[in-house]
Amino acid sequence: VQLVESGGGLVEPGGFLRLSCAASGFAFGMSSMSWFRQAPGKERELLATIPSDGFNTEYADSVKGRFTISRDNAKNILNLQMNNLKSEDTAVYYCNTPWITLGWGQGTQVTVSS
Numbered sequence: 001v002q003l004v005e006s007g008g009g010l011v012e013p014g015g016f017l018r019l020s021c022a023a024s025g026f027a028f029g030m031s032s033m034s035w036f037r038q039a040p041g042k043e044r045e046l047l048a049t050i051p052s053d054g055f056n057t058e059y060a061d062s063v064k065g066r067f068t069i070s071r072d073n074a075k076n077i078l079n080l081q082m083n084n085l086k087s088e089d090t091a092v093y094y095c096n097t098p099w100i101t102l103g104w105g106q107g108t109q110v111t112v113s114s
Helices: none
Strands: 002-006 009-011 017-024 033-038 045-050 067-072 077-082 091-096 108-112
Touching (some): 033 067
Antiparallel strands (some): 033 045, 033 091
């Protein structure tokens, strides 16, 4: 099993980024998937979840209306479109199943700063 997150970087407040998670070694197309983040000194936070069929997504209140989770089951890719970024979105972002049944990838750093 491998999860490889990418797409992070430094962006100004109000900007946007698109994260991706390349998954392999398990039945990605049959698995609900989620994005998490962990800011320095804080616990890991569940941000968004998408079921295997891509419908009925769910979001944490902190990102609702700004972030959009999506997936490409043909390519085993999970995406997170992040718009109107705020300084409090600064964190390392990870993908996993909602129940954290897979090992963690290395994550991708998102820094929102002017």
